[in-house]
Amino acid sequence: MPDYVVMPKTVTEIQRVLRLANHRKIPVIPYCNGTNIGGLCVPEEGGIIMDLKRMDQIIKIDPETCYAVIEPGVSHAAFSAALKASNPQWKGNEFSKGFDFGWGVHPASASVLAMAINHGIGHLNGRIGINSQLLTGMEVVLPTGEVCKLGSCAYSDSWHSYLPLPRMDGLFTGWLGTTGIVTKLGMWIFPIRPFKDVCTIAAASADDITKYMVHWRHYSLCDEVTAVSWWLAQVPIVFPYREKPKDAPEFYSYTVLTGWTQEEIDYKKKMWKQVVAQERAKGTKLIDFEYPPEAKKGRTELPSRIVGSTKNYSKSCGGGIAWPGTFAPCKSWPILYEKWKEIYIRHGLSPATRFTDYQGAHYGMLRCMTPFNKRDPASVQAARDAMVECVRAGIPEGMLPYKPPVEYQNELNAVADAGYLYLTAKIKDMLDPNNILNPGKLGVR
Amino acid sequence: MSHLLKNKNLEIAKIYDYVSMCTHCGNCKYGYEYGPDANFAAMLCVQGDKFNFDSYRGSRGKVSLARSLMHNRIGFSDAVAHVLFTCTGCGACQQMCETDIKPYILRMFEALRADAWKQNVKIPANIKAWSDTIGKNYNPYKEKHEKRLDWIPSSIKSSLPKKAEYIYFVGCTASYRQKEVALATVRLLQKLKVDFTIVDDEWCCASPLLRTGQYDTAKDFVEHNSALPDKYKASAFITTCSGCYRTLSRDYKMDAPEGYADKYGKNLPNTKVLHTTQLVEEMMNKGEIEFTGKFAQKVTYHDPCHLGRHAEVYDAPRNILKKVPGLEFVEMYRNKKFSFCCGAGGGVRGGFADYSLETATKRVKEAEATGAQVLTSACPFCYTNLHDAIEMNKSPLKFEDIIQIIEPIVKRK
Numbered sequence: 001m002p003d004y005v006v007m008p009k010t011v012t013e014i015q016r017v018l019r020l021a022n023h024r025k026i027p028v029i030p031y032c033n034g035t036n037i038g039g040l041c042v043p044e045e046g047g048i049i050m051d052l053k054r055m056d057q058i059i060k061i062d063p064e065t066c067y068a069v070i071e072p073g074v075s076h077a078a079f080s081a082a083l084k085a086s087n088p089q090w091k092g093n094e095f096s097k098g099f100d101f102g103w104g105v106h107p108a109s110a111s112v113l114a115m116a117i118n119h120g121i122g123h124l125n126g127r128i129g130i131n132s133q134l135l136t137g138m139e140v141v142l143p144t145g146e147v148c149k150l151g152s153c154a155y156s157d158s159w160h161s162y163l164p165l166p167r168m169d170g171l172f173t174g175w176l177g178t179t180g181i182v183t184k185l186g187m188w189i190f191p192i193r194p195f196k197d198v199c200t201i202a203a204a205s206a207d208d209i210t211k212y213m214v215h216w217r218h219y220s221l222c223d224e225v226t227a228v229s230w231w232l233a234q235v236p237i238v239f240p241y242r243e244k245p246k247d248a249p250e251f252y253s254y255t256v257l258t259g260w261t262q263e264e265i266d267y268k269k270k271m272w273k274q275v276v277a278q279e280r281a282k283g284t285k286l287i288d289f290e291y292p293p294e295a296k297k298g299r300t301e302l303p304s305r306i307v308g309s310t311k312n313y314s315k316s317c318g319g320g321i322a323w324p325g326t327f328a329p330c331k332s333w334p335i336l337y338e339k340w341k342e343i344y345i346r347h348g349l350s351p352a353t354r355f356t357d358y359q360g361a362h363y364g365m366l367r368c369m370t371p372f373n374k375r376d377p378a379s380v381q382a383a384r385d386a387m388v389e390c391v392r393a394g395i396p397e398g399m400l401p402y403k404p405p406v407e408y409q410n411e412l413n414a415v416a417d418a419g420y421l422y423l424t425a426k427i428k429d430m431l432d433p434n435n436i437l438n439p440g441k442l443g444v445r
Numbered sequence: 446m447s448h449l450l451k452n453k454n455l456e457i458a459k460i461y462d463y464v465s466m467c468t469h470c471g472n473c474k475y476g477y478e479y480g481p482d483a484n485f486a487a488m489l490c491v492q493g494d495k496f497n498f499d500s501y502r503g504s505r506g507k508v509s510l511a512r513s514l515m516h517n518r519i520g521f522s523d524a525v526a527h528v529l530f531t532c533t534g535c536g537a538c539q540q541m542c543e544t545d546i547k548p549y550i551l552r553m554f555e556a557l558r559a560d561a562w563k564q565n566v567k568i569p570a571n572i573k574a575w576s577d578t579i580g581k582n583y584n585p586y587k588e589k590h591e592k593r594l595d596w597i598p599s600s601i602k603s604s605l606p607k608k609a610e611y612i613y614f615v616g617c618t619a620s621y622r623q624k625e626v627a628l629a630t631v632r633l634l635q636k637l638k639v640d641f642t643i644v645d646d647e648w649c650c651a652s653p654l655l656r657t658g659q660y661d662t663a664k665d666f667v668e669h670n671s672a673l674p675d676k677y678k679a680s681a682f683i684t685t686c687s688g689c690y691r692t693l694s695r696d697y698k699m700d701a702p703e704g705y706a707d708k709y710g711k712n713l714p715n716t717k718v719l720h721t722t723q724l725v726e727e728m729m730n731k732g733e734i735e736f737t738g739k740f741a742q743k744v745t746y747h748d749p750c751h752l753g754r755h756a757e758v759y760d761a762p763r764n765i766l767k768k769v770p771g772l773e774f775v776e777m778y779r780n781k782k783f784s785f786c787c788g789a790g791g792g793v794r795g796g797f798a799d800y801s802l803e804t805a806t807k808r809v810k811e812a813e814a815t816g817a818q819v820l821t822s823a824c825p826f827c828y829t830n831l832h833d834a835i836e837m838n839k840s841p842l843k844f845e846d847i848i849q850i851i852e853p854i855v856k857r858k
């Protein structure tokens with residue numbers, strides 16, 4: 001439980017609170033909407049929740065250089081509406097309608113900034129990488145109260161890029177609000193492509209679907225390619241565990257194609273069909289299946305309140321939902337799937353697993369949606385145990401949990417390189433000498 | 446275990462299973478729709494817009510309070526009561542929710558208020574004041590029941606039949622405050638040759654009692670009013686008040702969570718409940734109404750929460766306005782299911798007048814931005830708040846209830 005909640009409106013107010021907290025050694029937990037799944041805004045040692053919702057200005061949308069600057073309280077809803085209403089252009093000459101950003105499947109009320117600085121995942125990640133790779137500039141208040149600008153904005157009012165400066169934004173990206181309060185964030189935005197389609201295919205096993213996905217994303221032709229296990233494909237997710245029908249595919253996959261013309265879509269579709277045919281010729285067991293129109297909408301009309309509502313999960317259990325969400329090399333997907341499946345079934349849970357590719361052939365997401373019954377302590381415990389076991393099993397295979405709760409962080413720290421932990425602690429101590437910002441979340445201080 | 450139900454005696458504990466279905470996604474904190482034909486994003490929660498803190502924003506905050514109270518992590522306090530009683534029950538959060546708690550959201554607010562009454566916490570003084578007298582006066586305005594029909598000119602009063610097809614259920618606000626709306630309604634019904642009467646033993650519909658969680662007191666009111674149709678051999682109630690409409694059509698008639706059949710039984714099984722706009726639209730569609738004049742003004746329409754989101758009557762008033770000769774109809778940005786409350790509901794106008802008028806001012810400014818000359822609605826209670834905000838802000842807008850717009854320029858064909 002926090003002892004206080006403050007809702008600053010200005011950078012000066014944040015500075016004042018931080019100076020006081022630093023002087024009195026009171027923990028401060030940055031908070032926007034509290035929709036992270038890892039309990040990252042739950043105070044470990046009480047203190048002040050700093051709710052940043054009132055800082056809700058979209059400061060700039062530059063339609064020529066294609067970036068935007070926002071405050072922490074800007075929701076996905078407000079940002080997507082503003083981007084859709086601004087058009088990519090050069091000196092008034094408009095090229096197309098509306099801008100896109102990497103929208104996740106989270107609630108539309110969640111903060112864009114909080115998502116992006118914590119390696120948030122969105123629908124363009126297959127094409128351009130995860131959202132923290134799209135950042136261009138930052139204003140941050142240090143735990144000791146100083147305000148710093150990072151990137152081109154440190155020199156002029158242009159927030160277009162961090163490059164070619166040293167990447168100091170790394171001191172505040174992925175740190176779960178433990179090193180500074182980010183008060184402004186610059187991000188690249190992307191013209192909305194008017195033509196869209198979704199192609200779908202199923203597979204008999206995790207191995208088969210991975211073969212197809214790795215092959216297909218090799219060409220970097222899609223915005224996203226994702227696969228979900230049979231249990232995750234059911235609406236609602238199967239809870240508690242029940243066996244999959246023998247003849248049902250183990251995995252279902254969709255890929256989102258976007259283009260400037262129908263010809264571009266047709267070409268991408270032709271390439272996709274070629275990949276499927278080539279994989280089949282090699283013996284990969286791919287099974288035809290079509291997405292219902294509603295499901296297609298859920299993939300192309302983001303951010304969506306329906307997708308972000310976790311509707312599918314609440315029905316099946318008692319409103320509880322969590323997941324071990326991880327970044328992993330795609331090579332590890334089929335290996336870890338088999339391990340995770342065993343763990344989940346042993347705990348009476350469905351292996352409702354998802355694979356998603358990031359940025360061509362480089363890395364990907366592996367996670368397992370875990371509904372649980374909030375009203376039943378045994379169900380809560382089973383979910384918790386299964387998730388921690390999965391994380392433990394995954395780390396040797398190159399898997400790393402994102403936005404990790406303390407339990408996962410402890411698993412990570414137990415096997416981390418000693419030099420890595422030393423540097424983490426040193427940076428934290430340098431920036432936050434009294435350990436007031438979201439203390440305990442990194443597991444090193 | 447901190448997540449076990451400990452406070453089993455609370456009213457809210459009766460719907461614990463549903464409250465638990467909230468996934469804390471936070472959809473309810475902000476209005477949003479996106480797709481090929483939609484691009485809407487705006488704050489819809491009047492309470493969150495004013496008080497900002499998470500507990501005030503949408504239903505998620507109230508779910509957190511409810512669960513913490515049931516789990517004994519917190520106790521009732523004045524601060525909790527403030528959160529509970531500053532919600533107008535506008536239903537915008539419910540509109541946004543997509544999970545299984547959705548139908549129970551408004552019921553949850555009312556159950557929490559019901560629990561608050563039983564604790565030693567600060568219930569807004571004005572709510573307490575009218576609650577003390579409503580059992581005697583049968584209205585929340587602290588007016589005498591005998592004066593309920595004083596607004597009716599004697600010529601009209603004498604022409605009213607003893608028994609009729611419809612009972613015009615006037616409601617407390619139109620009876621004691623916005624009497625012009627009641628008069629316009631009576632004139633309209635007479636012009637349209639509707640077989641109706643008004644009864645002197647009408648009591649408050651119980652909306653203020655139910656919305657503020659006063660379940661025990663509400664019982665007598667529900668039972669009393671439910672007996673009226675049989676007594677006057679009427680087959681339907683007709684209302685101009687959206688609050689009465691919601692209460693008679695949902696709370697009296699329907700099972701939980703939409704209504705209170707679980708507490709008071711299923712009332713009015715054979716009685717239709719119509720809002721005046723529905724009756725007028727139906728008659729227009731049948732070709733029974735003719736316009737005799739024009740209303741040459743630019744008009745925007747405010748959806749009363751109790752008629753719109755609560756009862757999903759969005760089109761009837763719009764269809765009527767669009768047929769009025771000379772009338773130019775414009776929408777506000779926040780409209781229909783994404784409308785913004787006038788700030789009066791849920792006991793807020795009585796309990797927190799300044800905040801209530803501040804909310805109404807936001808709505809009036811939004812109406813002004815459309816360039817409209819007239820702001821209209823279909824509820825005497827919205828009338829009170831929006832009209833007062835117009836006066837307070839010296840707004841160039843004029844407020845007229847939709848019935849006041851059409852009554853002077855129609856006749857029965």
Ligand SMILES: Cc1cc2nc3c(=O)[nH]c(=O)nc-3n(C[C@H](O)[C@H](O)[C@H](O)COP(=O)(O)OP(=O)(O)OC[C@H]3O[C@@H](n4cnc5c(N)ncnc54)[C@H](O)[C@@H]3O)c2cc1C
Nearest residue numbers: 032033034035036040104105106111114115120121177182
């Ligand atoms: C159903 C569901 C689906 C989801 N899907 C996705 C998804 O597809 N992709 C995705 O990326 N996420 C997803 N999430 C997680 C989460 O919703 C997002 O990451 C979200 O954008 C976080 O925003 P928030 O406002 O809730 O942040 P919070 O939960 O309030 O904060 C998140 C973290 O950021 C820190 N923080 C907040 N503001 C600041 C600041 N100004 N400076 C420094 N630190 C700060 C906090 O201390 C905390 O550690 C999902 C969540 C749910 C419930």
Ligand code: SF4
Nearest residue numbers: 467468470471473542
């Ligand atoms: S009430 Fe509904 S919309 Fe609000 S947080 Fe809960 S589940 Fe989400």
Ligand code: SF4
Nearest residue numbers: 490532534535536538
């Ligand atoms: S009913 Fe209206 S005022 Fe109350 S919490 Fe929901 S949106 Fe806010």
